Amino acid sequence: MTDAASGAALRGAVDLSALRNRPAPTQAADASGPEARAAVPSLVMDVTDDTFAQILELSRTVPVVIDLWAEWCGPCKQLSPVLERVVTELDGRLVLAKVDVDANPQLSQAFRAQSIPMVVALVAGQPVPMFTGAVPEQQVREVFAQLLQLAAQNGVTGTVSVDGDAPGDAPEPVEAPLPPLHAEAFEAIEAGDYPRAVAAYEKAIAENPRDADARAGLGQVRLLDRVQGVDLHAARAAAAAAPADVHAQFAVADLDVAGGHVEDAFGRLLELFAQLPSDERAPVRERLLELFALVGDGDPRVIRARGQLASLLF
Known part of the structure; x- marks a missing residue:
C-alpha cells in the first residue's frame, strides 16, 4: 500500500466534494461508533457517480475498497475476482465498490484514474492509495490487512451485514x-x-x-x-529514440493497453505498420490482432482500428 500511514497522500489529489454533497440513502442500521453495524445489499457493489455519496457515508462505518475498472481492460478482469474473493472472506469488515470508469466519468476524474485497474480505499470519507495494476492474491491480502489496521487507527472498526441475512448465517456460495x-x-x-x-x-x-x-x-x-517489470519512462524513451524499432514500440503499446490507454496503443502500432516495408509488417499485424481480441471485438476503438488496419492493407 502506497503511503499506508495516512490518507494525506491522496487527499490533495482527489476532489470528492461534488460527489460528497449528493444526498446519501439512509443506512439500514446505526452507522456510528466503534461497534457500528450497517446493512448493505451486497459486500460487492457496483457504484456510479450518482450513488457514490452512499459509499462515502458507509466508509465511516467500514473501510470501502474502490475498484476502478473497465470492460475492455484485461488486467481488470484478472484482478476483480481476486478482490471479490478476499473481501467476501473478510466477512463484513470491508466492502468492495466497483466503478466502471467509462460509465462514470466524474469518479474517474475525481480519482485521476490514468491507469487501470486502480484500487484505492475510503476510510471515514477520506481516500487512501493502495495499488495500480493486477497484483497477486497474497499481495492483495497483505494490503487489505494494512488497510484494516489503518482504519482501526482512525476509529473505523464497524462491520456490515447483507440485507436479509443474519450475521454469520449466510450460506457459503458453491462454485x-x-x-x-x-x-x-x-x-x-x-x-x-x-x-x-x-x-x-x-x-x-x-x-x-x-x-x-x-x-x-x-x-x-x-x-x-x-x-x-518494464519501466514506463525507459520504454517511452527507447521508443522515441527508435521509431521503427518494432520491439520498442511493442513495449510501449503493451504498457498503454495495460494502463487503459487503448487508443494510444492502437495508434502507435498502426503508425508503425504504415511505415514498415510490406515484408516486415506481419509481426505488427499479429500484435494488433492480439490486442483487438484482448480489448474486445465489439469495442468501438477496436472497430475503428480494424478499419484503419484494413485501409493500410488494401
Missing part, C-alpha cells in the same frame, strides 16, 4: 470447479508466475481449440507477462 488447466493457470497468476499460466492456457487450447475462456485468459496473461 463449479475450474477445469484443471484453468485452475493451474489461475494458481500461477496468483503466484505471479505468468509463463506457467501461459503454458497452461496454451495446453488447454491445444486440447480444445474452442475454449474461449482459455483464449481470453491467454491474451490477458501474455500481456501481464510482457509488461511485468
Whole structure:
C-alpha cells in the first residue's frame, strides 16, 4: 500500500466534494461508533457517480475498497475476482465498490484514474492509495490487512451485514470447479508466475481449440507477462529514440493497453505498420490482432482500428 500511514497522500489529489454533497440513502442500521453495524445489499457493489455519496457515508462505518475498472481492460478482469474473493472472506469488515470508469466519468476524474485497474480505499470519507495494476492474491491480502489496521487507527472498526441475512448465517456460495488447466493457470497468476499460466492456457487450447475462456485468459496473461517489470519512462524513451524499432514500440503499446490507454496503443502500432516495408509488417499485424481480441471485438476503438488496419492493407 502506497503511503499506508495516512490518507494525506491522496487527499490533495482527489476532489470528492461534488460527489460528497449528493444526498446519501439512509443506512439500514446505526452507522456510528466503534461497534457500528450497517446493512448493505451486497459486500460487492457496483457504484456510479450518482450513488457514490452512499459509499462515502458507509466508509465511516467500514473501510470501502474502490475498484476502478473497465470492460475492455484485461488486467481488470484478472484482478476483480481476486478482490471479490478476499473481501467476501473478510466477512463484513470491508466492502468492495466497483466503478466502471467509462460509465462514470466524474469518479474517474475525481480519482485521476490514468491507469487501470486502480484500487484505492475510503476510510471515514477520506481516500487512501493502495495499488495500480493486477497484483497477486497474497499481495492483495497483505494490503487489505494494512488497510484494516489503518482504519482501526482512525476509529473505523464497524462491520456490515447483507440485507436479509443474519450475521454469520449466510450460506457459503458453491462454485463449479475450474477445469484443471484453468485452475493451474489461475494458481500461477496468483503466484505471479505468468509463463506457467501461459503454458497452461496454451495446453488447454491445444486440447480444445474452442475454449474461449482459455483464449481470453491467454491474451490477458501474455500481456501481464510482457509488461511485468518494464519501466514506463525507459520504454517511452527507447521508443522515441527508435521509431521503427518494432520491439520498442511493442513495449510501449503493451504498457498503454495495460494502463487503459487503448487508443494510444492502437495508434502507435498502426503508425508503425504504415511505415514498415510490406515484408516486415506481419509481426505488427499479429500484435494488433492480439490486442483487438484482448480489448474486445465489439469495442468501438477496436472497430475503428480494424478499419484503419484494413485501409493500410488494401
